[in-house]
Amino acid sequence: MFSRDLWKEIFETISKNKLRTFLSGFTVALGILIFVVLYGFGNGLKNTFNEFFMDDATNTFFVFAGRTSMPYKGFKSNRNIEFKNDDLDDIKKNFPMFLEYITPRISRSALVKYKGESNNYNTRAVGPAHQYNEKTIMMKGRYLNENDVLERTRYAVIGRLVEKDLFGTANAIGKYIDLGGRAFKVIGVFQDDGGDNEERYIYIPYTTRQLIEKNTDKVDQIILGFKQEIGYPGAMAFEKSLNKFLKEKHNISPEDQRAIFIRNVADQLKQNQQFAGVLQLIVLFVAFGTIIAGIIGISNIMVFIVKERTKEIGVRKALGATPRAVISMILLEAVFITTIAGYIGMVIGVVLLNSLGNTLKDYFITNPYININTAIVATFILIIAGAIAGYIPAKRAARIKPIVALRDE
Incomplete structure (x- = not known):
């Protein structure tokens, strides 16, 4: 009271x-x-x-090729392992129950020019699915599509800061840039929550890069996304199966830890x-x-x-x-x-x-x-x-x- x-x-x-x-x-x-x-x-x-x-997708594997550290099936050690386009097709064919998307990545540095402006930028030759991996946000135009890959188009998707550096306040869409001595048409401008460095990349079709490099079919690395419904245990099982499959295909000893490396983002995230x-x-x-x-x-x-x-x-x-x-x-x-x-x-x-x-x-x-x-x-x-x-x-x-x-x- x-x-x-x-x-x-x-x-x-x-x-x-x-x-x-x-x-x-x-x-x-x-x-x-x-x-x-x-x-x-x-x-x-x-x-x-x-x-x-969390800037990039977390249901992702990055697959890198290295050198063998031991002989196997008549092959000598210190053999350079290279991924090719058929590796992408074989992964799609053998792991449809796990796979959500897959894309190669070929990274190069190039001098890029537009009129009186120029600068060195990192280029990534990729497939359309790369947009999901990087969570790329399109500001203008569009991203690369399957038709660009099939026709080996000279199209480029540039970062927000690339547009700012080369074009100032002008719109870059539809303009042509000199990328390593070759003309590429800008079809899109993107932004990325990962920061300034991420917004200074230039994306082109991976088949176009292969054509420029003497019509090769080699890729630097393979990026793939697994279905989120398989969960963490499923992701670990997928990683193990994928590693075994690639080693068998490229005649690599199961005990060799240096020939192929898979970075499991889900495992690192956990x-x-x-x-x-x-x-x-x-x-x-x-x-x-x-x-x-x-x-x-x-x-x-x-x-x-x-x-x-x-x-x-x-x-x-x-x-x-x-x-x-x-x-x-x-x-x-x-x-x-x-x-x-x-x-x-x-x-x-x-x-x-x-x-x-x-x-x-x-x-x-x-x-x-x-x-x-x-x-x-x-x-x-x-x-x-x-x-x-x-x-x-x-x-x-x-x-x-x-x-x-x-x-x-």
Whole structure:
């Protein structure tokens, strides 16, 4: 039941003991503030991992060819393994239950010119499915299609910054650029969330690159995407089967670890997410340690407050105050101070996190944040702790006989 006199008395006590009240509130506010900031930093670390590893598709294998490290079936060691177009066809034919898309990639560097502007850019000769792997976002025009591959067209899809470098504010679509001494028509301009480097690539059909390079059918690497419904176990099984298939086709020993390398993005992603999760748990542990430290601080202050007010409690009991009234007065004061200070600390912490944004990106903390419900729960826990911290010494003080309390020094 609300008692106006009781609250008036609490406010008078607070106003008379400003330093004590400030120290109590500061301990609570600091505890919540540190918890919110540390928890937000943990989320910022997680954001960095997601940004770094989620820019490209995660259901992806990158298949690289190397050199054999041991002889096998009459073939000598140190043999150079090369992928060709028929490897793409064979993978499609043998793994339709796993495969979502497949594309080769041939990477080259070339001097690119347009009128008076020129620069060196990395070109990637790819198939249409490469757009899904890189999550390429088309700004203008279109991406490469199957017809471009079949007809070996001299079409180019350029990054946003390539257009900016060579064309300034002009529209690049339909214009011809000199790419390594050959004219290519710009059919599309793309952007990529991976950053500036990703937006300085130029994509052309892989068959066109093969035609330029003496009509070869060789490819540097194979990129394929597996169906997401097969899950992580299915991806690992697919990787194992694919590795075995390619080794058998190219007469490579099953024990040879250097001839063919498959980078499983799903496996790497899982490992990195686990690492990020461990980091966040560590940060969370430290944050909760801060909460516990705040609770201990409140307890110590409340013990001191009750001890300081022992004589006052004796006077109240001598004048007829019940133990319940004494406990209520101390308890309400503790809860009130804890609630106000906790709310202030929470608000400051949330505002601080929101103001940081990407300023700590160099330290691998991107857009730190805390769910408001988490912040409220943490504050509520501290308020409950403040109530308990105030209740225990208050109950002990309420049991003291008035004559003993009045003699307290």
